[in-house]
Structure formats: structure tokens, C-alpha cells
Amino acid sequence: MPTVNLWATDGYISTPDGKSIYIWGFTDQEGGSARLPGPTIIVKQEAPITETVVTVNLTNNLKEPVSLLFPGQENVKANGQPVQPQYENDILVSLTNHALPGETITYTFTAASPGTFLYESGTNPFKQLQMGLYGAIIVRPCDYTPHDSQYKTAYGAGTDTEFNREYLLITGEIDPDFHQAVEYGQPYEAYKPRYWTINGRCAGDTMLPDNVPHLPNQPCSSMIMMEPGEKVLIRYAGAxxxxxxxxxxxxxxxLVGLDGRLLRNQNGGGTTDLSYKRFTVLTGAGQTYDQIYTWTGLGYNPVTNPIPTTLPNLRNMAIGHLGWTMWSGSPYLGQKGELPPDVVSYxxxxxxxxxxxxxxxxxxxxxxxxPGGMMTMIAVYPSGTLAPHQGMLPTEAY
Ligand SMILES: [Cu+2]
Structure with missing residues (x-):
């Protein structure tokens, strides 16, 4: 039975423009700083599925009540009893049972469906979610087998959700004035985000690797790396x-799954595939979206011309400082060409x-x-050149 220990606490994150922002968040290290987002919980279902009971012990090191909601999970209990909204003097204070400052509360739930889920504070959520009290849960189907392509799926064998690599992107927003007001115990009524995050980072930090030393409380990269033709499972979570x-x-x-439910109907003896293709996915607050992305190359024809587009000039290919570029110098995948001597290519x-x-x-x-904010890159590497560990999340992590 997976057991997770989480502490609700505070800490600081960094933005690419050099600011340090006070946050609240979760950590899985006793005495550690808050992380943004909280640690990702990955569990694999057991057979029978009712046996897949996850325990989360939450210790509250903040100075106000904190709770955890587990949207999409079944049979959620707190200290052994079904969870209930909490009232004080007939005023709703929490959507679920909370831990008072210094207390520990034990939640359990049954992970009844594979997919992507959130865990997040259900206490004063407009404040506590903004401050960073959120994280994600990945539930793997019970037949999940990472080294067998037929069984390396998001929703189980035969659900047309096979994938080669997978990435989790959790979105959030930050109003730094709001965070500063909370840090100094000041009242603050407005809401004007200035930073938009993926996995707790703003672009260009989104593209840095996992666990870079200067972002100790924002350990998760959002860089998607893949090869042509691969099926990449991209999990969005709107935190x-x-x-x-x-x-x-x-x-x-x-899109193959919404809110941790496979887009497929059972009807009579058969099923109807309800997955659909989208250019833009409106990632709703509190929702999750499981998608398969395959890069094919528009009009790609390796014989006539692999790249049918007219290329912009070099100045327009720069990112960040002019003179820095992701451009290889060649329009052809896997080839590098001449660049002017003052250009730095990444x-x-x-x-x-x-x-x-x-x-x-x-x-x-x-x-x-x-550029900045809610942006990252998908890097398509020539076939056979991308390190096999990229885009490989563990089967379980808790
Ligand atoms: Cu665009």
C-alpha cells in the first residue's frame, strides 16, 4: 500500500528576472522547504482495484488550517472517517477535513481510475492554491509494464493510449504582491498575476533540466524531448x-483522457472511441488532460524536400538575447550548418x-x-539520438 508523507510549509522560489518569491507548498522532506509544485505521487493500481488504497499523512507547519482534496479519487477518508466539509460558526472554512497548525491528518483514498489527478488544498483555496499548495498524482493501470510497448499505456492495454515517453505539465499563476502580503501578514484584496508557471517555473527556466542547483524548490523541468513518430503522452494539470x-x-x-477518465464509451458489447484532436486545449483550473502528441512534420517528404517552409531570417530565430539561437544553421533535421561567428547556438x-x-x-x-511565463519547448531529435532516459517517469514514486 503506497504511503506518502507530506509537510505543508513555506519557502521561496526564483523567477528568471531575478526575483525571489515567498510561497506555501508541500515537501516530502521533514524540515524541508516548500516545493512548487508539491512532490508528484505516482502509484500503480493493484488487482482488484479496490485494493489500491493510498495513504497520505499531512503535517501542517503553516500558521493556519490546511487540508488536501483528492478530486477524482474514490472513498476518500480522513483519520478513518469519510471526509466532510468543515464549518465554524456556520461558516464554511474547509471543503474537507483539515489539519490545524502543528497537527497531522491521515487521508486515505482508493485510486479507482488510471490517469492524471491533482491534490490541492481545500482550505481557503483562492489563497492557498495561489500560494502553491498543490501537486499531481499519476495513477498507472494495473497492467502497466514499461518495457512492453503493448502494456506501456496511460489507461490500460487495448485502450489506444500507448506511449513512448511522457511528460507532466502543471500550470499555475503568481501575483507577487499577493505573495508578499501573505509573507508580511498584510491584507490584500486584488488579484493580478505577473508570472505564469509550468511545473513551478517561468520560461526560460521551464527548459532547464530537472534538479538544477539554483532552483532547489522548483526541481521539475517542462522541456519535452522526443523523436519523430514517437507517441508522447503529455499530461496537463491546471493547478x-x-x-x-x-x-x-x-x-x-x-485527447485520450479528461480528469483521469478515459474518453471511451461502453455500449452493448462494444466501445466507442471518444478521443479527439485539438490545436489548443483550454486547461481549466482544477482539471487534467491526457494527450498523445506525435510529430510528423507538415508536408514532410524526405525525397523532394524535407522542409517546405520559407525560413525566417536569423534575427527572427533568436530567443532571449539577440545572438542566441536554438537554430542549427540547417533546415534539415539532424544536420547542422554554418552560423555567423557572433551567434551562439544551443x-x-x-x-x-x-x-x-x-x-x-x-x-x-x-x-x-x-519571452517568459507559460512557455516551454518541444525538441524533436533525429531518430536514434535522444538519450533513452528522457521522458521516462518512474512506474511508481511515493
Ligand atoms: Cu503558438
Missing amino acids: GVENHPLHPHGNHTR NQAGEYHLMLHSHAEPEITNWGAF
Whole structure:
């Protein structure tokens, strides 16, 4: 039976424009700092599924009540009893049982469906979610077998959800004035986000690897790396309080699951496939979306011309500082060409970089400066050149 120990506490995160922002969040290390997002919980279902009971011990090191909601999970209990909304003097204070400062509360739930889920505070959520009290849960089907392609699926063998690599992208927003007011115990009524995060980071930090030393409380990369033709499972989880229209360049995604439920109907003796393709997925607050992305290349023809597009000039291929580029110098996948001597290329293997970002354009800034915010890249590497460990989440982690 998976058991997870979480502490609700505070800490600081960094933004690419050099700011340090006070947060609340969860950690799985006693005495550790808050992480953004909280530790990802990955569990595999057991047979029978009713046996898949997950225990989460939450210790509250903050100065106000904190709780955990487990949307999409079944039979949720707190200290052995079914969870209940909490009232004080007839006023709702928590959507579920909470831990008072210094207390520990034990939640259990049955992970009855595979898919992507959130865990998040159900106490004063407009404040506590913004402050960072959220994380994600991945539930794997009981037949999940990572080294067998037929059984490496999001929802079980035969559900047309096979994948080669997988990435989890958790969205959020930050109003730094709100965070500062909470840090100093000041009243604050407005809400104006200036930073938009994927996995707790703003672009360009989103593209840095996992566990870079200068972002100790934001350990998760959002960089998607893949090879042509691969099926990439992209799990979106909307952890903040706003909706975000996310889209990848290059190809549509195929949505196979919503809120941890497979998009497939049982009817009579058969099933109806309800998965669908989307250019942009409006990632709703509190919702999750499981999608399969395959890069095929628009009009790709290796004999005539692999790349039918007219290329922009080099100046328009720069990101960040002019003179820095992800461009390889060649339009052909896997090849590198000449670049002017004053240009620094971050292209390692002649790979393609396709943006994945919020289509609400103010959200791809850091306090007004473009590029930034809710943006990352999909890097398509030439076949056979990408390290096998990229995009491999563990079968279980708790
Ligand atoms: Cu776009």
C-alpha cells in the first residue's frame, strides 16, 4: 500500500528576472522547504482495484488550517472517517477535513481510475492554491509494464493510449504582491498575476533540466524531448485558479483522457472511441488532460524536400538575447550548418524546437517582459539520438 508523507510549509522560489518569491507548498522532506509544485505521487493500481488504497499523512507547519482534496479519487477518508466539509460558526472554512497548525491528518483514498489527478488544498483555496499548495498524482493501470510497448499505456492495454515517453505539465499563476502580503501578514484584496508557471517555473527556466542547483524548490523541468513518430503522452494539470489555452506547435494533440477518465464509451458489447484532436486545449483550473502528441512534420517528404517552409531570417530565430539561437544553421533535421561567428547556438544535434505555450499571450511574459511565463519547448531529435532516459517517469514514486 503506497504511503506518502507530506509537510505543508513555506519557502521561496526564483523567477528568471531575478526575483525571489515567498510561497506555501508541500515537501516530502521533514524540515524541508516548500516545493512548487508539491512532490508528484505516482502509484500503480493493484488487482482488484479496490485494493489500491493510498495513504497520505499531512503535517501542517503553516500558521493556519490546511487540508488536501483528492478530486477524482474514490472513498476518500480522513483519520478513518469519510471526509466532510468543515464549518465554524456556520461558516464554511474547509471543503474537507483539515489539519490545524502543528497537527497531522491521515487521508486515505482508493485510486479507482488510471490517469492524471491533482491534490490541492481545500482550505481557503483562492489563497492557498495561489500560494502553491498543490501537486499531481499519476495513477498507472494495473497492467502497466514499461518495457512492453503493448502494456506501456496511460489507461490500460487495448485502450489506444500507448506511449513512448511522457511528460507532466502543471500550470499555475503568481501575483507577487499577493505573495508578499501573505509573507508580511498584510491584507490584500486584488488579484493580478505577473508570472505564469509550468511545473513551478517561468520560461526560460521551464527548459532547464530537472534538479538544477539554483532552483532547489522548483526541481521539475517542462522541456519535452522526443523523436519523430514517437507517441508522447503529455499530461496537463491546471493547478491554479485560472484557465490557460495551451498549445504545441507542429501537430495537434489527441485527447485520450479528461480528469483521469478515459474518453471511451461502453455500449452493448462494444466501445466507442471518444478521443479527439485539438490545436489548443483550454486547461481549466482544477482539471487534467491526457494527450498523445506525435510529430510528423507538415508536408514532410524526405525525397523532394524535407522542409517546405520559407525560413525566417536569423534575427527572427533568436530567443532571449539577440545572438542566441536554438537554430542549427540547417533546415534539415539532424544536420547542422554554418552560423555567423557572433551567434551562439544551443542546438545540440540538429534538432527542431517547437514552442508549447499559452495562447493567452500576456501569459508568456515575466512581469511584462517577453519571452517568459507559460512557455516551454518541444525538441524533436533525429531518430536514434535522444538519450533513452528522457521522458521516462518512474512506474511508481511515493
Ligand atoms: Cu503558438
